[in-house]
Amino acid sequence: VVTISMNNTVPRRAEDVINTLIEAYNEDAIEDKRRVSVATGKFIKARLDVIGRELGDVDRNIEDIKKDNRMVDITSEAARSVSESSRYKTEGLSLENQINVAEYIRTYLNDPKNVGELIPAMAAAGTNTAIAKQIEDYNSAILRREKLLENSSERSPVIQDLDNLLAAVRRSIISSLDSNISTLEIQLNNIRREESLARTRIASATRQSTELLDNTRQQRIKEELYLYLLNKREENELTKAIADNNARIIDPAYGSSTPVA
Numbered sequence: 001v002v003t004i005s006m007n008n009t010v011p012r013r014a015e016d017v018i019n020t021l022i023e024a025y026n027e028d029a030i031e032d033k034r035r036v037s038v039a040t041g042k043f044i045k046a047r048l049d050v051i052g053r054e055l056g057d058v059d060r061n062i063e064d065i066k067k068d069n070r071m072v073d074i075t076s077e078a079a080r081s082v083s084e085s086s087r088y089k090t091e092g093l094s095l096e097n098q099i100n101v102a103e104y105i106r107t108y109l110n111d112p113k114n115v116g117e118l119i120p121a122m123a124a125a126g127t128n129t130a131i132a133k134q135i136e137d138y139n140s141a142i143l144r145r146e147k148l149l150e151n152s153s154e155r156s157p158v159i160q161d162l163d164n165l166l167a168a169v170r171r172s173i174i175s176s177l178d179s180n181i182s183t184l185e186i187q188l189n190n191i192r193r194e195e196s197l198a199r200t201r202i203a204s205a206t207r208q209s210t211e212l213l214d215n216t217r218q219q220r221i222k223e224e225l226y227l228y229l230l231n232k233r234e235e236n237e238l239t240k241a242i243a244d245n246n247a248r249i250i251d252p253a254y255g256s257s258t259p260v261a
Helices: 011-068 074-082 086-110 129-149 157-200 207-241
Strands: none
Touching: 011 207, 086 157, 086 207, 129 157
16 A cells, blocks of 8 residues: 655645546556557467468368369268377367467567567467566566656666666577477477377278368368467457556545645
8 A cells, every 4th residue: 555645735736646646657557558458469460361361271272172082071081081080180289289379479579670579468378387477577677668768768777787688588588489399399299190100090091081181180270270369369359448557546635624834
């Protein structure tokens, strides 16, 4: 609990100054939160555009395979072919989505034009807890730096120290992403080997059905990622709409009719 007071010859003026101070503080906090949401929205929109185009390409490939091979009941054929490998396929899809999200974030961080920019909040949802905490700390440092620059210069020792910290945290996040991606890729390779062994036991698999399965698998990956991004976009819009104050007012400012001095 923080008590704020002010001496003034006009009590009403002191009340207005203190109340406006708190109002400006809360508005500034909400604006910071909304800036993170805006950056997240741009990131999600860019990814939705790319995934949407890729999904359209996969859909057309599947349609071409069905036409070229005159496959009438494509659903039942695919279902029979994946019956023994469905469990491995599901696990592989989950790992691939995690790798995709991590790679998107790493590409964003390695882009020079994004240096000094807020990292989209969605990044935290697509990574492990440790990386999510690093991203949160990085965004907090970026906002703190901008506040300091309002009353300082780029040559200020405090700003330079903060810049060094930000660079170190950014390198640490990229390193953590590299390690996380490597671990996920090892797991994915193991899953793919198991899936390959299961698929060799499917005697009725043909070249056409295998080609179809590969495209169907890509289609499912893109659809799952697309739906994931749509869900995150809605969550981000909700977060932006309900951004709340950092401070809660217990009692608004009130002055005394009795002189204090």
